[in-house]
Amino acid sequence: MSSSDKPEVVERDVKDEEKKDKDKEEGKGGFIEKVKDFIHDIGEKIEEAIGFGKPTADVTGIHIPSINLEKAELVVDVLIKNPNPVPIPLVDINYLIESDGRKLVSGLIPDAGTIHAHGQETVKIPVVLIYEDIKNTYHDIKPGSIVPYRVKVDLLVDVPVIGRITIPLEKTGEIPIPYKPDVDLEKIHFERFSFEETVAVLHLKLENKNDFDLGLTALDYEIWLAGVSIGGAELTKSAKIEKSGITYIDIPFTFRPKDFGSALWDMIRGKGTGYSIKGNIDAETPFGAMKLPISKEGGTTRLKKDGDDDDDEVC
Known part of the structure; x- marks a missing residue:
């Protein structure tokens, strides 16, 4: 058998082919990674250039403009800030008021308005608590007592480039169940x-x-x-x-x-x-x-x- 027929020669050829394939894969992988990095960099630059970002929100206060023996009217103030260069629509507002994990009242406000570009607005959510409904549902809530509550608000906004997002908010407080003297x-x-x-x-x-x-x-x-x-x-x-x-x-x-x-x-x-x-x-x-x-x-x-x-x- 000649030296050219020796196995090690074949093995060397295989190793050379594997090395070439590996170099190609590494080159391909490196190219893909470079493309990804390029797209990411371009995305960040575009976002920085046009200023798109997620809006922020906070419950800044809860007011009780009217209260009597029959009902309490609450107004929940939600401050929303829009960092984007275009107005964003406030699609829906879902709200829930509960006490010790029990629902007192809930509701939905559709098409709640628009937040101006690079602006902020306070959205007011009116809520009415009917005491008779509460007392009929929760018999341990007595007239004259003070009831702890938790307000939960979900804001659904439509942000260009980013898409629709939900901003969850919470705030706690106390509400009285008045009793006549x-x-x-x-x-x-x-x-x-x-x-x-x-x-x-x-x-x-x-x-x-x-x-x-x-x-x-x-x-x-x-x-x-x-x-x-x-x-x-x-x-x-x-x-x-x-x-x-x-x-x-x-x-x-x-x-x-x-x-x-x-x-x-x-x-x-x-x-x-x-x-x-x-x-x-x-x-x-x-x-x-x-x-x-x-x-x-x-x-x-x-x-x-x-x-x-x-x-x-x-x-």
Whole structure:
């Protein structure tokens, strides 16, 4: 066998071919990597040149413009910043308010507007919480309590080059479930009594059954004795009723006893006469201003007999 037929010669040829193939693959791989790097660099340069990027958003505040015994109106402020040189449409806004993992209210706002190029805008999301629905669904949520909540907002925006993206947001807070104060007529102090005109002072007791303070700023009321209105008025009165606390208010008023007919004689003879009170209080709270109703029906009152003090007894 000649030297040219030796296996090592063939092996050397194979090795040469493998080396050539490897060089080709490395060259090919190097070329692909170079192309990828080039495209990436070009992409970054284009992005830098035209300034496309993802918008940012934040829940900047939650306001309670209106609250009463039936519902609370909330407004969620969401600040959105657009870093792009073109306006971007805000496709949808999904929102959810929950308490301890339980849904209180949810909704969708479609076609929520457009964020200007290189601009920022505050989008306001109005939400209404109906207390009756909440209490019917969650029986452990009691009137007068303060409920923790979590607001979840998903913003769906359409960004050129990047495409549609979702921006999730969250914020926590507390919302009250208001309860109307209890009112009682503790006593009536008569300063001057005559059939034509009687001047007296009502001593009202107001009990706050809420888990938050009430800063009383005004009171409007109307009072009935024996089914006859003895008048009403608006009274500006500043007082603080602490949570689960009691305060007393003196209200002056005048009336004409002769308008009561036989009911007046029942009072003079010591018989009980029915009274009712209806009205509203205006109060400042940690959650904003509230107007809460007050009412008392079915109470009885009578004039003291001779020898007693001149205060009316109230039952």
